[in-house]
Amino acid sequence: MNKKWITITISGAVIAVILSLTPAFATSTPKENATTENATTENATSFKVVTVPAEQQQKKEVVDRLYKSWEKGIIKIEESKGEKFKKDDWDLIYGVDIDRHFTNQLSDVEAQSFFMALNEAKKEYKTGDSQYGILLSKDHKAARVVWERSNGSFHIADIVLKIKSTILNKEENIWTLVNQEELQ
Incomplete structure (x- = not known):
């Protein structure tokens, strides 16, 4: 019984860490990567365009x-x-x-x-x-x-x-x- 509880606890901790870091990764893209053509509004995505012709x-x-x-x-x-x-x-x-x-x-x-x-x-x-x-x-x-x-x-x-x-x-x-x- 103890082994199952430890396994579940470790799995839960790993999932909790991943979920807590996900918002940090999602918002960590710097605004300066956005091109002026793609950043037409302040709320525009901040992804750098890789395939510009x-x-x-x-x-x-x-x-x-x-x-x-x-x-x-x-x-x-x-x-x-x-x-x-x-x-x-x-x-x-x-x-x-x-x-x-x-x-x-x-x-x-x-x-x-x-x-x-x-x-x-x-x-x-x-x-x-x-x-x-x-x-x-x-x-x-x-x-x-x-x-x-x-x-x-x-x-x-x-x-x-x-x-x-x-x-x-x-x-x-x-x-x-x-x-x-x-x-x-």
Whole structure:
């Protein structure tokens, strides 16, 4: 009987300590972690936003310069591809925010294959190259990674969606890097 009472008492003490500390932990998040964008009222949550899109973290001048660069790259693609490329069939996405705008809606396998193809394309980066932008087709079956080289030329990498049969004869959407080229 004594052993049961001791066990219950120790368990009760542990639970009491946890419950008494919980309010202290819940209110111990410092207010200075809140961003000005998220702390619109005095009673707003004081959690630090971890997944702020990269585009919003950059200075406006940097973002504007990148979009102008990507626009020049799009003009080079139009000149190179002619009628095969219609600018209106594509959306331009700030490259490192692709997860927020696209891959978060994909299955894990499809998203992983997209990032693997993107990483394969990024192996062509050279010192002095600018940040990449991604042209995503409106039907979400193709992407073009665009960045300006330090010499003013543009690197274009084409990534396409393919259907692949797995070992279990299940079809999966897989993204693959199919072409890379330099446009002057």
